[in-house]
Amino acid sequence: MPRPPETRSQSLPEAADPNGIVNGALVLEAVGLSRSFGPIEVLSDVSIAVRAGEVHAIIGENGAGKSTLMKIMSGHLAPTRGWLKIDGARIDLKGPVDAERRGIVLVHQEIMLAPDLTIAENMFLGREMRRGALVNDREMNRRAEKAMRAFGVEAPVNVPVQRLSIAQRQLAQIARALAVPHRIAIFDEPTASLTPVETTALLRLIRELRAKGVGVLYISHRLEEVKSVADTVTVLRDGKRVATRPASELEPLDMARLMVGRDLLALYPPRAPAPTGEPTFEVSHFAAAGFDQDASFSVRPGEILGFSGLVGAGRTELFEALFGLRKGGGKIRLNGEAQQWRDARAGMRAGAVYLTEDRKSKGLLLEETIATNLTLASLDEFQRGPLIDRAKESRALDAAIQRFDIRVGDKNLLAGQMSGGNQQKLLLAKMMQLNPRVVVIDEPTRGIDIGAKQQIYRFIVALAAEGRSVIVISSEMAELIGICHRIIVMRNGRIVGEVAGEAMNEHAIVVLATGVSASAQGARS
């Protein structure tokens, strides 16, 4: 890739600031970028600069304009005002292909792989390696395997992507993006569905990119991660840049303050004392099909029980099997009565609900309204004669918006048009229409901003305070430690231990989750 000698921009005083932490040449600059959709300006006059060998994090709440900025910088969207510079020269990106040709690659937040093709086939899609007239599968598989191993992941590169876990798919997607020659890599929330071990591997990879002189733009909601990997942090709020500072000067709490524009209350609500009553929900010797799980555990009313473990540990599979959403078997007792749930409806009738981790493709109908989604699982309650009672439905919507602070300007909005935080609140509201005694929430805060996270934690604690048994499955150890009374750790499909009280700390969980003492230390520090 040709690179002209040091060409300094005069247009960006701050970027050329002597406190620049990294001394590499400026590779990519955004100068006064604005972007409007109709009458709404979602990005206004934002300038940032990325140097070779710099990891530049962009943080901000949902709707702050991060994704719009990234889309402009990767050629997916044209700015309404302002322009980009590469190596100090003004350019017009004609599209993502043009951007890629100039060495800018974007790692998408959403998984964009063909589900029926293998990792190797996806990685080389559109630029297959050939041997004569045939594709050279062996060589492509070899390279794909090598790229995946760079993440420390042993993922089978020759099975259809749809059979892999979300984390494996995410890593495959990153590997695919980075297979293109690049000078600037843009990561849009790459760790949203990764567990600590994979996150550590990804951060290591990003540091390697930096060492090679690649300019990295990094978007994440995980502020500790930003602190650990970034050189420079730019904070966006309401489409404007509010700060650009060296990461060394900012603690995660400072970042959060800049993001929301005021002081945050404590992230986790005060913890109620662990309840001591008799357990009402008991599972014994349960296993999801294809797993040798033999899982036994129980929850008390008012208790919040966490489930931790690495991706692929079988947590989601265990609970999906419990709720009849996939095959499995074992004993379930609820309020002393033996249960066997062949489908989600059976669990709901008995008073237990499962909130999926995959709210976009299993939790909500993205093309339907909020009200339709809210009542979908409890529509029987909203019938008057053969008809749906719209007035009652509308009252339920108002109540849910109030109770779960779902922030929508227009109640006719479609679920797919809401932010991740609001979608999660809607999913919670939908299942709470059933007034369940046992609530299982899988990855309650994946991909949502810090303000909404804080609210979700409060809702979870409130559900327990109402005497419900709550089970939280999460890959974020910090949040489990922050809200749970007890945490069960799974590894390779099995429950390997339990921590509670003073013993609940990341070290103890990582040791249990990996089975190797101190091996994954520092994963989230």
Added chain:
Amino acid sequence: MTQAVHEAPVAAPRRRLSVSAIAPFLALALICALGALANPRFLSFDNITNVLARSTFIATIAVGQTLVITGGGLDLSVGAMAAFISGLTILFLNSGLIDSMPLLIVSAMALTLAVGALCGLFNGLTTTIGKIEPFIVTLGTMGIFRSLLTWLAQGGSITIRNNDVRAAYRQVYFGDLFGAPYPVLVILGVAVIGAFILYGTAYGRHVRAVGSNEDVARYSGINVARVRTITYVLQGLCVAIAVIVYVPRLSSASAATGLGWELMAITAVVVGGTRLKGGVGRVWGTIAGALILEVIGNIMLLSNVVSEYLIGAVQGAIIIIAMLAQRGMSGSR
């Protein structure tokens, strides 16, 4: 809490759907205007009622197809099913099991509905319990139904033998109620009930949910197999209703009965704005779609610009144009 949370901007305007919802009616109005220009006789009362009556079969079947497609399914067997049920109905009328004429005809109608529901149930259970693609299942039953009729008719046709029965039953197609021909009332009735089911009831919403995203429906505790199976039963009932009106028209069924109806019904559904992959259904749009097909055929007969032998080609072109228009309206892809 912070007030800084805004909804992420979505480039697509929200109420875009309403444009595609009225498009079929605009198209129908436009085509009727063209028809009136081409031949003044087009707007005569006789011609209009004739067109409406002739569209009854496709319109009625297409309402059922709207439910099936909205639920994420497809039924290719409707034309053959109509032929098969017609044959059975006529055989029953010829059997002379019941002496009383009105009772005989009413029993025949009840039998028709029962057989239609059973045929639909078979399609539905085979796709849902058997977990086979509806395309394949109904392709199979299409062959089965058509062949059963051919066998029943021994390769020829089955005709109502008794002239009294024929004369009495004839009223169902040719008669009217206060000037409104029965077939027109049938279209209205079926559409009103279809719209009521799809938009008003919890079941209808479940149909949309299942067609929109099967996983979300399953995780919401909806019995996906039952919801889908019932759409096929309702489709079978719609075919039966079409047969009830069809049999008195020609008083006969043969291997040519209902030939190509499945394609016309699916065309009507798609032209009406229902999404072929499910989740969005438009019952009244389907009626407009069925009328468009019939009106165009009618105009081609009345005017001599295009040979009526090309009706199939024009109808084929319509479905492609409708899809292109739908895509144009839902933004460039």
